[in-house]
Amino acid sequence: MQTPGIPLEPRPTGAGVLIVRNLRSGRDVIRRDPADVITERLPDARVHELAEGELLKDAVARALAGDDPPSVLAVLGGDGSVSRMAHLARRHDLPLLVLPGGTFNHFARAVGIDDVGTAIDALVAGEGTTVTAAEVSAGDGEPVTVLNxxxxxxxxxxxxxxxxxxxxxxxxxxxxxxxxxxxxxxxxxxxxxxxxxxxxxxxxxxxxxxxxxxxxxxxxxxxxxxxxxxxxxxxxxxxxxxxxxxxxxxxxxxxxxxxxxxxxxxxxxxxxxxxxxxxxxxxxxxxxxxxxDGELEEETPQGYRLRCRIVPDAVRVYAPASAARAD
CATH class of the missing domain: 2.60.200 (Tumour Suppressor Smad4)
Structure with a gap:
């Protein structure tokens, strides 16, 4: 399938980017911590590390309610963290930047991002694509975004x-x-x-x-x-x-x-x-x-109803132009 990428606003210094780090994600033991790379290449990005027990949605809500709300939502973590941030990006109509920091990084690889440097290259160049997602809901729960x-x-x-x-x-x-x-x-x-x-x-x-x-x-x-x-x-x-x-x-x-x-x-x-x-x-x-997306959800022992639906063009993601061409 040949699908062109979409232009997103280039962010050469990271200005307007909120990066949330989830240190509880499974680590890729082969790769070193990308903190120095992020600091060097995106000096104007705002980096927030999730505290013990802090929810991603709460960290994003505080940033958006501040005097200088972010224009890009970024996450350094595994697939569960990425899908939660994608859900917030959809809700607030903001583009998503994926910085792979988990064990498998399935979604990052699907959009052509093998490492943090590749993701930053796409951000700096303003290269992006829209991505189809799914929504899943169980019982009377609210739908959540699924990427994988x-x-x-x-x-x-x-x-x-x-x-x-x-x-x-x-x-x-x-x-x-x-x-x-x-x-x-x-x-x-x-x-x-x-x-x-x-x-x-x-x-x-x-x-x-x-x-x-x-x-x-x-x-x-x-x-x-x-x-x-x-x-x-x-x-x-x-x-x-x-x-x-x-x-x-x-x-x-x-x-x-x-x-x-x-x-x-x-x-x-x-x-x-x-x-x-x-x-x-x-x-x-x-x-x-x-x-x-690797996130475990517990439901009632009596059973539950699971509803899934596809959502075309659900999320705008910074990604190499080659990702859209290769799909």
Whole structure:
């Protein structure tokens, strides 16, 4: 798809830019802290570090209510922080600058930003693009912006278990322990759609069409595709296959498929739709949770309704011109 970029106001010194740092995001241990790069290249930007317990929306609200409100909202953090800032950028009709500072940085990579320097280059040059997003709401909750993907079932259960163990074991070991437990205790969820109900291991909903061989879709593949790509893994196979299906790297997925650990195509239903309305009910004793862009949300144990819809041209993002051309 050939989609031109859009011009955004160049900010060569960072004037008018609010950068919020989330130090609680997972760190990429290979890269050094970009604070010096930001200070050197954007001396006039306002940098705010989130304090313990401080919410991103509150920090932005205070800045916008001040005498010199920002004209650009920037965030240094992982995908969860980026999606929350994108939601605020939409609400206040401001462009978004993404400074990758998390573990995977899925959205940053989708818009061609591999590091903080590349993001600053786009800001200085005034290069940008509009990006399709999704909105998700559960129960009577307000819709929130999603940039990559939404998930129900085994993956959120693993994330919930990992969160419970992080204080004692850390993120990596907590994840290993959570995966091990899922191999023994993972339980299907029951979803309902258009009057039909099914037991499933997982549902993944990607913003834009995704790689056809994947079940677990964590990173979007396009930035302007105005459809949701849905993968429903029906609970016909083992827990081992349920956990194996969570692999999202191409090489890992190919290896697991070669040794017949991935679910067969007949177990995975695919939908490509502009919106999706599901009822979700978990098994007794399982966490009633879902995940969007890595953010865990807890819902009522009795079940909940999950509604997703695509939002074309949802966010203006500073990004290299090549990102729009390559989509």
């Amino acid at each position: 993907a939404i998930s129900v079932g085994t993956y959120p259960q693993v994330i919930a278990e990992r969160e419970d163990r992080m204080d004692d074991m850390g993120k990596w070991l907590g994840g290993v322990a959570a995966t091990w437990r899922a191999l023994h205790d993972a339980a299907p969820v029951v979803i309902g759609r258009e009057g039909r109900h099914a037991k499933v291991w997982s549902v993944f909903i990607s913003v834009g069409r995704n790689a056809p061989e994947r079940v677990a879709m964590m990173q979007r593949q396009t930035i302007h595709d105005d459809l949701l790509d849905v993968r429903i893994h029906h609970a016909r196979g083992s827990r081992l296959r349920a956990v194996a299906s969570l692999a999202f790297g191409r090489k890992t997925t190919a290896l697991l498929r070669a040794v017949r650990l991935m679910p067969p195509e007949s177990d995975v239903e695919r939908l490509v739709v502009p919106e999706l309305d599901l009822s979700v009910r978990t098994s007794e004793g399982s966490a009633s949770v879902y995940v969007h």
